[in-house]
Amino acid sequence: MTKTTPDALPAEGGPGDGPLLAVDNLHVEFQTRAGVVRAVNGVSYTVGAGETLAVLGESGSGKSVTAQAIMGILDMPPAVIPKGEIRFRGTDLLKLSEDARTQVRGQRIAMIFQDALSALNPVFTVGWQISEMFRVHRGMSKADGMKKAVELMDRVRIPAARQRVHDYPHQFSGGMRQRIMIAMSIALDPEVLIADEPTTALDVTVQAQIMELLADLQRESQMGLILITHDLGVVADVADKIAVMYAGRIVENAPVYDIYKAPAHPYTKGLLDSIPRVDLKGQELYAIKGLPPNLLDLPSGCSFNPRCPYRQDNCVTDAPPLYEISGVRSSACHYWREVLDGERQ
Amino acid sequence: MGRYVIRRLIQAIPVLLGATLLIFCIVFALPGDPIAALFGDKRPDPAIAEVLREQYHLNDPLLLQYWYYISGVLFRGDFGVNFADIPVSQIMAGKFQITLNLALTALTMEAVIGVGLGLWAALRRGKATDTMILASTLLLISVPTLVTGFVLQLLLGVKLKQWTGADIFPVAGTFAGWRSYLLPGFVLAGTSIAYLTRLTRTSLAETLRADYIRTATAKGLSRRRVVGRHGLRNALIPLVTYLGADLGNLMGGAVITETIFNLQGIGNQLFTSVYLREQPVVVGIVTVLVLVYILANLVVDLLYAVLDPRIRYE
Numbered sequence: 001m002t003k004t005t006p007d008a009l010p011a012e013g014g015p016g017d018g019p020l021l022a023v024d025n026l027h028v029e030f031q032t033r034a035g036v037v038r039a040v041n042g043v044s045y046t047v048g049a050g051e052t053l054a055v056l057g058e059s060g061s062g063k064s065v066t067a068q069a070i071m072g073i074l075d076m077p078p079a080v081i082p083k084g085e086i087r088f089r090g091t092d093l094l095k096l097s098e099d100a101r102t103q104v105r106g107q108r109i110a111m112i113f114q115d116a117l118s119a120l121n122p123v124f125t126v127g128w129q130i131s132e133m134f135r136v137h138r139g140m141s142k143a144d145g146m147k148k149a150v151e152l153m154d155r156v157r158i159p160a161a162r163q164r165v166h167d168y169p170h171q172f173s174g175g176m177r178q179r180i181m182i183a184m185s186i187a188l189d190p191e192v193l194i195a196d197e198p199t200t201a202l203d204v205t206v207q208a209q210i211m212e213l214l215a216d217l218q219r220e221s222q223m224g225l226i227l228i229t230h231d232l233g234v235v236a237d238v239a240d241k242i243a244v245m246y247a248g249r250i251v252e253n254a255p256v257y258d259i260y261k262a263p264a265h266p267y268t269k270g271l272l273d274s275i276p277r278v279d280l281k282g283q284e285l286y287a288i289k290g291l292p293p294n295l296l297d298l299p300s301g302c303s304f305n306p307r308c309p310y311r312q313d314n315c316v317t318d319a320p321p322l323y324e325i326s327g328v329r330s331s332a333c334h335y336w337r338e339v340l341d342g343e344r345q
Numbered sequence: 346m347g348r349y350v351i352r353r354l355i356q357a358i359p360v361l362l363g364a365t366l367l368i369f370c371i372v373f374a375l376p377g378d379p380i381a382a383l384f385g386d387k388r389p390d391p392a393i394a395e396v397l398r399e400q401y402h403l404n405d406p407l408l409l410q411y412w413y414y415i416s417g418v419l420f421r422g423d424f425g426v427n428f429a430d431i432p433v434s435q436i437m438a439g440k441f442q443i444t445l446n447l448a449l450t451a452l453t454m455e456a457v458i459g460v461g462l463g464l465w466a467a468l469r470r471g472k473a474t475d476t477m478i479l480a481s482t483l484l485l486i487s488v489p490t491l492v493t494g495f496v497l498q499l500l501l502g503v504k505l506k507q508w509t510g511a512d513i514f515p516v517a518g519t520f521a522g523w524r525s526y527l528l529p530g531f532v533l534a535g536t537s538i539a540y541l542t543r544l545t546r547t548s549l550a551e552t553l554r555a556d557y558i559r560t561a562t563a564k565g566l567s568r569r570r571v572v573g574r575h576g577l578r579n580a581l582i583p584l585v586t587y588l589g590a591d592l593g594n595l596m597g598g599a600v601i602t603e604t605i606f607n608l609q610g611i612g613n614q615l616f617t618s619v620y621l622r623e624q625p626v627v628v629g630i631v632t633v634l635v636l637v638y639i640l641a642n643l644v645v646d647l648l649y650a651v652l653d654p655r656i657r658y659e
Contacts, residue, residue, distance in 0.1 A: 106565025118556040
């Protein structure tokens, strides 16, 4: 398959071949009246072609901000990126001109948002919104664009696509709307798809269908998928690896199987322990103590230390680096061995 | 859609009746005697006054008087006569045209200038242009129509003509065709322009914060397309409502402007008739104004459905 490639970016399989997308030591700050909010503090992760990376974390952990930085849709100002690189096929996106970035957005890196009802424009038909990708980026006629829109709606399994292409977003159910969002994002066969909590606003049964759809689409097109979520249950089946974020940092990086088997960071462990389990029915559900930190005023040392059951004195003074556990695993905890062994101190 | 229009028009009947009854009562309650006013400073002969009272049904109960009036309007299109026996419809005819011209000129200016300035300000939010536009709208809102009217009349009407020799903005009357309406139109639209500018600015700024704008950006669309297509279409919806409702205000509120620029419109007539206690003329004018209001609102509601597909009329 050939793609039109913007000048500044290396073509597929070009010399910049390595990981498809690599976020490297990314920092994002927001200048607010109350001070500087450090939303992302040195995040690094990679995703390869055909690979699914799940980015896990609670609200305010910086997972969405990182994704928006990759897309280049942060409002700047107030957002600032003081440090870091976002390499797409070896080229740092942050160094590109705005024009070159617009060429990447939507066409080569696409994004799905959480609430499809508010993320779709209420005054245009879904067909119009999907076909806009073809009209604007591929110079297609209205009629051809609409045909493509119907094809895409078929592909994301929307029943009676031919009739429904002229409907407006509010005329669809939540799950169908998210399918439209997905159809729009995969319209131009992007190499990377970022899904920002794509199932949070949906029923559990619909959630599973959407995740299945995303997994199928990824298998067909070998795109890299970044799945942002706060729900551990959602990612277990589809993700290859997981990056857990806390207070703007990655606290644990691991293949999905390893992390479920034995987490290496107290925060990940807390998250896993707080999933309701049938075999422990009737017992009180575990909850991580305390509240997420104030990003205006992060705790000294490890950001998680005020809530951590493993805390020692050096946790308050020294920020832990990302300790390498194995080739594919790392944890930002001084006491990852103890956590891994499951000893509670 | 057709059924909706019919239903709305039927709904308009009680509104029309209520409004006319209300204005009828208010005019009735005004102090002073219309028959006495008719004779000016002279004292009328009681016998003649009594005959006149009978002729104009002034001795009948209020509701009966109202019935005589409204049945004439509804069934015969007869708005009655004034004391000089001139049909009210004839008095209104030419004057409505003038006020309508004036209001439409003002409405056009409002839409073009107000929306234009508002969009400009919204796109330059927080910058010098934005601040300047906001400050000038505040000025326009604060200064009364009387002042802007006379000042513009002097500067653009009189002084400009003296300096350039060309009569671009006529000072008074309607002799110069559409140009006669430019200056009074702007004066009439003044505060509305200011409000619409602010409303446009807020509406677009709010729209640009919406999630679907972020989606549009993420689709790789140019800023121009994101704002011009995705933003503007949504930002327009509240503006259309404001503009439609304002047509009624402009027509009813033209009294001062018509006086300043000596336009023989409905506002001027209304003022004179209230002064002379010409009950039929006052009620006639108000009835037609209420009709304009109702129709303008109906058009707005229908436009709403065109602009916003989430609204459907069953």
